[in-house]
Amino acid sequence: MAAEQSFALPGYRLRVGSTLDRATVVKFMERTYRELDPHQSVGHLADTVDRYLSRNTPLWWIDEARADHTAGPVAGLWLGQATDQRSGTLHPYVLLLYVTRDHRRRGIATALLEVAEAWAQQQGHRQISLQVFSHNQAAQALYTRLGYQSEAVLMKKELPQELAGY
Structure with missing residues (x-):
């Protein structure tokens, strides 16, 4: 990956x-989860980052x-890898897409996804996937507008605690 890629969003640089950047990835993941549910545990996120962050998982x-470059990032996108359950094809998977509140609705998330999609195509991938929480309507609207389509429904069942420790 080149150190700089073209990014045509005035006032921002990629x-x-x-x-x-491990600590910043963890911080952005924690912010995402806390914004969606302030009572949700985020302790597992550092382990997730440790498990998947590598030089083979692109991060922007x-x-x-x-001029001062001291403020830190206002947005980030991190790709991992997933396997298409129908075809078995390995492809990029969005592990993190986060834009700080003060910088939302300016096209940053769209521009980041365009960067990721261009990178994926350059690598020979034919698809990119992501998971979005069912109650995150803003993110769902963005992804739909950009051409992402639902392919599956993730379902889970919470089990009673007394049965979990058998």
């Missing part, structure tokens, strides 16, 4: 992240185009 950050 940069490629690395495994050295968006910074404000300021």
Whole structure:
């Protein structure tokens, strides 16, 4: 991956992240989960990042185009890998897409997804996938507008605690 890619969103610049950005990835994942459910546990997220963040999982950050470069990123996108359950094809999977509240509704998420999709095509991939929480209507609307389609429904059943420890 090149250190800089073209990014045509005025006032912002794109940069490629690395495994050295672990703490920022964890912080952005925690923010995402807390915004969706302030009572949800986020302790597992650091383990998830440790398990999947590698030099083979692309990571991009968006910074404000300021001279001091001290503010830190205002958005980020991190790709992992998934296997298409129908075809067995390995493809990029969005593990994290987060834009800080003050920078939303400016096209940043769309621009980041375009960067990820271009990268995926350059790597020879024919699809990209993601999972979105069922109550995150704003994200669902964005993904639908960008051409993402529902392919499956994730279902789960909470089991009573007394049965879990058999």
